[in-house]
Amino acid sequence: MSNWSTIAPAITAAFLASLVEVVEAFTIVLAVATVRGWRPAIAGAASGLVLLALIVLVFGPAIDRIPIGVLQVSIGVLLLLFGMRWLRKAVLRAAGVIPLHDEEAAYRAETTELQDTVRRHHARADWLAGLAAFKAVVVEGIEVVFIVIAVGAGRGLIVPASLGAAAAAALVLLIGALVHRPLARVPENALKFGVGVMLSAFGVFWTGEGLGVNWPGEDLMVLGLVAAFLLLGLALVAVVRDRSVEPAR
Amino acid sequence: MKLLATILREIKGLFVEDNRFAVAIIGLAAVVIGVAGMGAPPALTGILLVAGSMGLLADTVLRARPKAKPPDDPSKA
Numbered sequence: 490m491s492n493w494s495t496i497a498p499a500i501t502a503a504f505l506a507s508l509v510e511v512v513e514a515f516t517i518v519l520a521v522a523t524v525r526g527w528r529p530a531i532a533g534a535a536s537g538l539v540l541l542a543l544i545v546l547v548f549g550p551a552i553d554r555i556p557i558g559v560l561q562v563s564i565g566v567l568l569l570l571f572g573m574r575w576l577r578k579a580v581l582r583a584a585g586v587i588p589l590h591d592e593e594a595a596y597r598a599e600t601t602e603l604q605d606t607v608r609r610h611h612a613r614a615d616w617l618a619g620l621a622a623f624k625a626v627v628v629e630g631i632e633v634v635f636i637v638i639a640v641g642a643g644r645g646l647i648v649p650a651s652l653g654a655a656a657a658a659a660l661v662l663l664i665g666a667l668v669h670r671p672l673a674r675v676p677e678n679a680l681k682f683g684v685g686v687m688l689s690a691f692g693v694f695w696t697g698e699g700l701g702v703n704w705p706g707e708d709l710m711v712l713g714l715v716a717a718f719l720l721l722g723l724a725l726v727a728v729v730r731d732r733s734v735e736p737a738r
Numbered sequence: 739m740k741l742l743a744t745i746l747r748e749i750k751g752l753f754v755e756d757n758r759f760a761v762a763i764i765g766l767a768a769v770v771i772g773v774a775g776m777g778a779p780p781a782l783t784g785i786l787l788v789a790g791s792m793g794l795l796a797d798t799v800l801r802a803r804p805k806a807k808p809p810d811d812p813s814k815a
Contacts, residue, residue: 574760718795728800
């Protein structure tokens with residue numbers, strides 16, 4: 490039986506991780522709208538959403554047929570790969586080892602590429618622009634679908650996780666509709682750091698659950714693991730940042 | 739076809755960025771599953787999983803940090 494110690498982190502993880510992905514998709518759809526207008530942008534994005542819905546409808550029920558232990562271990566290992574990848578990158582970005590992701594720069598690059606494509610293929614410009622929006626929505630959307638399955642499937646939390654993801658999409662669309670600009674002020678690295686911490690904690694928890702580990706405190710152990718990964722991540726940022734600035738002393 | 743290849747590449751990119759790190763995580767999972775399968779106490783499996791994943795994260799981050807420049811040797815001045 491799930492309680493709020495697992496439901497709340499699942500909703501939060503799905504919301505924050507989806508926020509990052511939806512912002513990235515929104516940047517490309519906005520670039521398409523800027524270059525060719527809203528019609529191909531909306532058509533492409535809507536087609537992408539339809540394809541995503543079909544993928545979920547076709548593959549979603551298959552999850553119920555997988556034995557819970559196998560599902561927990563598989564999802565746990567995938568979460569470890571996914572969460573620790575994000576956490577590693579966020580730590581290195583926070584420590585200044587690799588540059589921060591720049592949504593404005595991504596928008597400019599996408600706009601320039603689209604303008605170039607439109608010049609070269611003028612007759613098919615709307616189609617190609619719509620395809621770019623479609624691709625962005627499908628690619629980022631599949632990541633959102635995975636995130637929802639990963640944080641939700643281990644203990645029947647698909648619905649709360651879906652609600653978290655849907656809330657992220659609604660928030661990005663609402664803010665995007667108001668500002669009509671790439672959402673460059675979203676603190677992407679802080680989000681990735683937080684999501685990396687939560688997904689890594691879920692990864693360890695689900696893998697252990699699937700292998701029969703009796704976690705102390707049961708579901709509350711998720712919060713303990715979140716705290717442990719958070720402290721480790723912050724300590725690594727401090728250590729690596731110190732080393733990065735050492736030569737300048 | 740190109741779209742499918744892009745989607746597959748993106749899905750792989752979801753999990754794998756640093757090949758060595760990804761292989762190490764899968765290796766840890768294999769060891770933990772093996773240990774649990776051999777009937778080890780669940781507490782040992784849990785400790786191995788927590789310590790292993792945290793150790794791998796620390797190792798990959800510390801490996802990626804820039805090397806500190808050795809201090810200038812005053813005798814060479």
